[in-house]
Amino acid sequence: MTVNTARDPVAVALRLLAVRSHAVGELKVKLKKKGFDETDISRTVDYLAGIGSLDDERFAREVLASRTRNKNWGPRKVAADLAVRGVAQDIIRRVVGSVDGEAQAALAKEAIARWLRKTGCRMPLGQKEFAKAVRHLTARGFGLDVVLNGLRRYDDIDAG
Template sequence: MAVILDTPVAIRRTAMDLLARREHGRVELTRKLRQRGAPPELIDPALDRLTEEGLLCESRYLESFVSYRARSGYGPLRIREELSQRGLQRADIEQALRECGFDWQEKLQETWQRKFGGHLPVDARERAQQGRFLTYRGYPLDMVGRLLSGRGGDD
């Protein structure tokens, strides 16, 4: 049975249900509530109240998202792009990436090790294959180049 979102209480309850599952950004939560049929004029006041109460927090969402994606083997470029597509401010994204505490070179090494077993490419085709995979995952070209040339982060 679908919940009818025509009152502030119903909207708040649905928003809290979504937040109970995982952190959400304001833009993402707004989109989900609209998809469920909530009128736009009732969404903003409900989200403002959740923000005031500390239940909806962009910085907590950013921290959670960056941590989750980094642990999943994604690099800073991919994470930055995904957060931008979710409607978050560029300055907030940059701050979250700076403050996350991840050593991106180490994360790159772990991702490469997991996918390719730590075997350096023996020819250009293999080097291109490994490079494409790692850059698709969101690691900068210079880091990938150092790793695949056997230099790692020891320049």
């Protein structure tokens, strides 16, 4: 006798989790799209959380590390991404809040360096390039104060 894993919500969820981590809300949406009812979805999520396979805080930390390292996102953009994926606001605040000012400055410095390489701009920036850099970095999720300080520091380092 074979088990039809396509109709087993735990098996489907584990296959999804084998590819990458998911937030609870994200996994619920995917299971719903596959036709599982709310009761099965709730049981599956509770079971997976109970065995440690599903953890929104761990997921949020993984996303934060990945997006800041690979995409040069700032904390605000990571927070927005986590919210879209269904992570609770208290978890988002706790995880994103763990990025201190020094770490944000380092992330902004790397994002500035990447932007300069990509655009071919050189420091010091002219007024138009400066405005473009500010728009780009704030869109990447960095606060205006972090962006302005980062550009100022980067210019000081480049000039020195």
